Amino acid sequence: MGKPLGDKVMTAREAVERFVSDGAMIGMGGQSIGRCSVALAHEIVRQGRKDLILVGCNLALSMDVMVGAGLVKRTECGTGNLERFGTAFRWRKAIEEGRLEIEDYSHLAMASRFLAGSLGLPFMPTKSMLGTDLLAKRRPRANGNAFEIIENPWDPEEPVVLMPACTPDVSIVHVQKADEMGNLIIEGFTTHELEMIKASRTVVASCEKLISSDDVRRYPDRTTIPYIFVDAVVEQPWGAYPTSVYKHYEHDEDHLRHYQSRAQSGGEPYDEYLQEFIYDCTTFDEFLTKVLPETRKNELRDSMLSVI
């Protein structure tokens, strides 16, 4: 069924109420400390959606918050870290304590799984992961083997790995621009998002700036994702904070370090973080008011503008 041309603009609360359910497989946008879907992740935590399966290539801050809040059953990804800022500590702890199911892939393998989903195909071949424990130590899935190695039908000497398609129930992404139809414009790197979005049954996108559909139609070459894939648009400036948005603002090193120190210690300090910055806020704007004064906004904006 096609998605209507009508107004898809709504609040984060409404979007999560309507499109994210318990047990959902969620495709996670962004990579590392760039353009993570933090506002939508906060809202999911606030609403306490549980038994979630989080999928992506690199899963970082928004994944770690959901794992830390005890809402995640499984992750399927290539990495859980924030590069220089360290491992995703709540994720790491949950794995070490056996509280989290994991499926490890290479980044290309995950992107290939999304590619299969985006093309309506059941699987995709890759030549990555051959010979390694990413295959040998992979646990079987509920519906059979987690992968198959077949011979290239045109060259029996050549083994190829088949990976099952990954089709999230819903993807959450934060982009630079969107219109009320749900057309999305992503600027800068796009990592795995193009394939993941198109492989998803539903898509909730927050954006820095809402633009007019006339503008989209005037410059159609700039549209990254057409509206037919998108279900909800949330206008949320600073919606990736404390991660960066290309052309808008840099990551906030201070807040990332603050989160990482709480996440690394766990226990009460971490619970306090969740309480103060997520549960005690009714919206993401309330969180921003607490942590991001105008002076800091200007610094992060200027810092971005100085390197583009």
Add this chain to the structure above:
Amino acid sequence: MNQEEYTGEELMVVEAARYISDGDNVLVGTGLPMVAGLFAQKNHAPNMCYIVETGPIAPDVIPTPISVSDPRVMYRAVRHGSLLDALGGVLQRGLVDVAFLGGAQIDRFANVNSTVIGDYNNPKVRFPGSGGANDLASHARKILIIAPHEKRRFPDRCDYITSPGYLDGPEGRKRAGLSVAYPDIFVITDLAVMAIDKAQGVLSVVNLMPGVSIDQVGENTGFEPLVPSEVGSVEAPSERELHILRDEVDPGGAYLKRVV
């Protein structure tokens, strides 16, 4: 330069960069590999094409990015692109000459573990995981691994093979079906450079860092590396190289500590 005038990290970065040739397509993450790539570009490989896994192709990188999502790795790129473009359309396609890896464990076959210490199903320590590393090790023609030389980091076998070296011997990759069956692999540490001996599929000490003895390498390696009858020595970084590294590549000291 005398040994007191540069750090072990600076030495590793300068040496690693020497394995990059002008015109190479180089896939780079962050950390010391990024520093080595940028150094090569500024020092001797101006036509090197810098490729980032998040998508950017051939940026004029602004010092000093700290992430593959950093705007500094997108500056003046010819295309921003996607992860599938970079790791699929360029790397798996067979267009990457040199790729960098790091890891918690590197074994005698140059396999790399960046996933777990202990049992995978009952981990002692969990690390971030493969990321693009497995893809790089599977498809690049030359693999450079930068790592501090510690005994526990160089076990006989990795607890978990995240990224393929020669797997279990000279024909290991061929048997597994990897497209690049016999890549060059160099492990650059603060004590030595080890390279894959293609006849035996295991690491061999080819060069010693200035002032380091072969015994020191043996004492700090958990396996017995091959030692050829003649082992070379790594040339210390020149004043010019250190100037480029410190003043142009990492002026803020984001990655490289200075000599105190």
